Amino acid sequence: MKPLRIAEIFGPTIQGEGAVIGVPTVFVRAGGCDYRCTWCDSLHAVDSRFRHDWTAMTPSEVFAAVERLSGGVPLAVSLSGGNPAIQDFAPLIELGRAKGYSFVMETQGSIAQDWFSALSTLILSPKPPSSGETVDWARFDACIAAAQHRQTVMKIVVFDETDYAWARGVAAKYPHLPLYLQPGNHTPPPPEAEDAEIDMDGIMDRYEWLIDKTLGDRWYTPTILPQLHVLVWGNKRGV
Amino acid sequence: MKPLRIAEIFGPTIQGEGAVIGVPTVFVRAGGCDYRCTWCDSLHAVDSRFRHDWTAMTPSEVFAAVERLSGGVPLAVSLSGGNPAIQDFAPLIELGRAKGYSFVMETQGSIAQDWFSALSTLILSPKPPSSGETVDWARFDACIAAAQHRQTVMKIVVFDETDYAWARGVAAKYPHLPLYLQPGNHTPPPPEAEDAEIDMDGIMDRYEWLIDKTLGDRWYTPTILPQLHVLVWGNKRGV
Numbered sequence: 426m427k428p429l430r431i432a433e434i435f436g437p438t439i440q441g442e443g444a445v446i447g448v449p450t451v452f453v454r455a456g457g458c459d460y461r462c463t464w465c466d467s468l469h470a471v472d473s474r475f476r477h478d479w480t481a482m483t484p485s486e487v488f489a490a491v492e493r494l495s496g497g498v499p500l501a502v503s504l505s506g507g508n509p510a511i512q513d514f515a516p517l518i519e520l521g522r523a524k525g526y527s528f529v530m531e532t533q534g535s536i537a538q539d540w541f542s543a544l545s546t547l548i549l550s551p552k553p554p555s556s557g558e559t560v561d562w563a564r565f566d567a568c569i570a571a572a573q574h575r576q577t578v579m580k581i582v583v584f585d586e587t588d589y590a591w592a593r594g595v596a597a598k599y600p601h602l603p604l605y606l607q608p609g610n611h612t613p614p615p616p617e618a619e620d621a622e623i624d625m626d627g628i629m630d631r632y633e634w635l636i637d638k639t640l641g642d643r644w645y646t647p648t649i650l651p652q653l654h655v656l657v658w659g660n661k662r663g664v
Numbered sequence: 665m666k667p668l669r670i671a672e673i674f675g676p677t678i679q680g681e682g683a684v685i686g687v688p689t690v691f692v693r694a695g696g697c698d699y700r701c702t703w704c705d706s707l708h709a710v711d712s713r714f715r716h717d718w719t720a721m722t723p724s725e726v727f728a729a730v731e732r733l734s735g736g737v738p739l740a741v742s743l744s745g746g747n748p749a750i751q752d753f754a755p756l757i758e759l760g761r762a763k764g765y766s767f768v769m770e771t772q773g774s775i776a777q778d779w780f781s782a783l784s785t786l787i788l789s790p791k792p793p794s795s796g797e798t799v800d801w802a803r804f805d806a807c808i809a810a811a812q813h814r815q816t817v818m819k820i821v822v823f824d825e826t827d828y829a830w831a832r833g834v835a836a837k838y839p840h841l842p843l844y845l846q847p848g849n850h851t852p853p854p855p856e857a858e859d860a861e862i863d864m865d866g867i868m869d870r871y872e873w874l875i876d877k878t879l880g881d882r883w884y885t886p887t888i889l890p891q892l893h894v895l896v897w898g899n900k901r902g903v
Contacts, residue, residue, distance in 0.1 A: 437879045437882075438875070439875055439888050446686075446887075446889065447844070447887040447888050449878070449886075449888070496882045498882040499884070501884075636677070645738070645740075650685065651892070653889075653892075657872060
């Protein structure tokens, strides 16, 4: 089995955002990304400057780490990154599912893989204009198709009015996908720091702004959630 | 149609807790309760001392208020209290569903009603020992049966070790019901105050304690969520 580039494995903790917020989870963070979002909050798993901190691990080694952290009791495993869809997580998912673990993956939707159909939930987070990236919608549609009948949801991070207007357009294009809106963290941790300062009041203000904006427009279909782990632990890594 | 005793109607805002956290919602808070939990955070809707603040409204009047607040755009309506199951919400639910509104109800599970089957989600929150109340499990089971095939979930508020042990027992008794654990608010708003002081650090500590406790025991089936509205708005009422 080909080794995986892993930036970090940690948990169990609770999932802090999106469709499975509050769910006990072990995180497997893949190293490497095809995007470079301006406000990335996980640069340590994205920028190849940090690749010396990533570990080459076989799927068996990754699953052994997940089993050790979880005490062998099955739970949800979140595949995040970076963009985990760059690599082949099929063998890891197969190992885990055989022992009762479930897998949730978050990806921007730029690369489709057959093994998306083995996930319990696929979270597609197309990146809004403030990211500096541009979504390739044909590739995004290929990701939805690859997930087949698995639960597929969208999460859009909103930093400003332009992002918000963009999110409304995306929602109109994909009315069948449950949508989660999330305010951006404008003070993301620098990749060198393990526990950087954070502007909690600003983060709360942005969450309230997003709620007021969305509800003020009588747009009631999205679920609007903050990054709960940031509220609880700030920018601390590994929780 | 018989009038309903209504303590307050407000929104749209986001649902702050449990299974539908983050979902845009108008709240219809019913007046009156068959319980007197020691730590009740909605005494203004429970204690008959405050009944002069409750309004007798026909279901049509309640729905007119919901429509006005939501601008006539359908969304989720949360029936809370007090214990809304004391009263007959069937006519309100019928009026709302005909216009595309959905209804979520939260109740302790002490009184079953046929109209539970018209809800989109029934949240049963059996009260733990710290409440000073005792659950009648036959009545609780009758509530589950009344919901028929509607989504039914459990939410348990945990204040201390005794509550936690009790929650584990309840979870073992109802393995088929998705369970949401929530730390208690030990500084609930006094019923006379609209925006009382709150011990936010203490609330965060209790949430972290509950996460650590649950995950430390390798109990991974519950979803563990705070009261998001308290984190955002403190004890302020009407948001």
